[in-house]
Amino acid sequence: MSIHDDRPGGAGGSPDDRSYGAHAQRPRGAKGAARSTQSLGARQHNYYDEDDGYSDGEATSLVGGVGEESGYAEELGKKRKPFAWNGGTDLGLLILRLALGGVFLLHGAQKLFGAFNGPGPEGFAEVLSGMGFQQSAALSLVTGGTELGAGALLVLGLFTPAAAAGVVGLMASAVFVKLGAGFFNADGGFEMDAILGALGLGLMFTGPGRVALDYGRVWFRRPLGFGFFGLVVAAGAAAAILILFHRP
Structure with a gap:
C-alpha cells in the first residue's frame, strides 16, 4: 500500500503539479468569475481598449464644452457688428x-x-x-x-x-x-x-x-x-x- 499520492492535484505531488492541479480542477464558475473580474478591471482602467474601455460614440468630458459643439462662437459672430463709420470719426x-x-x-x-x-x-x-x-x-x-x-x-x-x-x-x-x-x-x-x-x-x-x-x-x-x-x-x-x- 502506497502512501504517496500520485494524483496531479494531490498533496504528495510537486509544487508544479499542485499548481497545475489547482488550475486544472478549478470549477468553471470560478474561472468565469475571474474572467468577469478581469473584464471589469479593464473597463475601469484601460481607456484605450477597443471593445470595452473606449467608445467612438457619444462621449462625456469632465471639462465643460469639450467633446460637444458649443454655440458660443456662433453667437459671438452674430453679436459682433461689422466695421462702420461712427460719430467719433466724424468729429x-x-x-x-x-x-x-x-x-x-x-x-x-x-x-x-x-x-x-x-x-x-x-x-x-x-x-x-x-x-x-x-x-x-x-x-x-x-x-x-x-x-x-x-x-x-x-x-x-x-x-x-x-x-x-x-x-x-x-x-x-x-x-x-x-x-x-x-x-x-x-x-x-x-x-x-x-x-x-x-x-x-x-x-x-x-x-x-x-x-x-x-x-x-x-x-x-x-x-x-x-x-x-x-x-x-x-x-x-x-x-x-x-x-x-x-x-x-
Missing part, C-alpha cells in the same frame, strides 16, 4: 478740417488782401521772386486764391478732394523749393509745409466725414478713387508750376 475729421481749412483761409486772406498783418499780393510777389519764381505777380494771386478757396471749402466740407488737392499741390511746391534748407522750420526748412501737406493728403483719401456738405455725394461714397484722382491733379499742378515758373 475727428471735422476738427481736422476746421484746423487745416482755417490755417489756409487765414493765409490766403493775408496774401490776397493784406489782412491779419499779411504782405498783400505785392509783398507776396516779392517773396516769390526771392525764391526764384518768374511771373511772381500772377503767381501771388493764384497762390493766395488757392489757399483762400481751399481753406473755405475744407471748413465747409465741400468738394473736399479738390480742396485737398489744392493744399497738397501748394505744399509740394513749397517743400521742393525749401529742400536745400533742410527739414526743420527754425532753419528755414520745409517742416511745416510737409505737415500741412500730409494733413491735406489724409483728408483727400478719408473724405470730410458726415458733418459736411459733401455728405451723400458720389465722391463722398467713393473716397479712394477720387482721392487718387486728386493726388494726380495735385502732382500735375505742382510739377507744372515748378517747370514753367521756377528758375532758381
Whole structure:
C-alpha cells in the first residue's frame, strides 16, 4: 500500500503539479468569475481598449464644452457688428478740417488782401521772386486764391478732394523749393509745409466725414478713387508750376 499520492492535484505531488492541479480542477464558475473580474478591471482602467474601455460614440468630458459643439462662437459672430463709420470719426475729421481749412483761409486772406498783418499780393510777389519764381505777380494771386478757396471749402466740407488737392499741390511746391534748407522750420526748412501737406493728403483719401456738405455725394461714397484722382491733379499742378515758373 502506497502512501504517496500520485494524483496531479494531490498533496504528495510537486509544487508544479499542485499548481497545475489547482488550475486544472478549478470549477468553471470560478474561472468565469475571474474572467468577469478581469473584464471589469479593464473597463475601469484601460481607456484605450477597443471593445470595452473606449467608445467612438457619444462621449462625456469632465471639462465643460469639450467633446460637444458649443454655440458660443456662433453667437459671438452674430453679436459682433461689422466695421462702420461712427460719430467719433466724424468729429475727428471735422476738427481736422476746421484746423487745416482755417490755417489756409487765414493765409490766403493775408496774401490776397493784406489782412491779419499779411504782405498783400505785392509783398507776396516779392517773396516769390526771392525764391526764384518768374511771373511772381500772377503767381501771388493764384497762390493766395488757392489757399483762400481751399481753406473755405475744407471748413465747409465741400468738394473736399479738390480742396485737398489744392493744399497738397501748394505744399509740394513749397517743400521742393525749401529742400536745400533742410527739414526743420527754425532753419528755414520745409517742416511745416510737409505737415500741412500730409494733413491735406489724409483728408483727400478719408473724405470730410458726415458733418459736411459733401455728405451723400458720389465722391463722398467713393473716397479712394477720387482721392487718387486728386493726388494726380495735385502732382500735375505742382510739377507744372515748378517747370514753367521756377528758375532758381
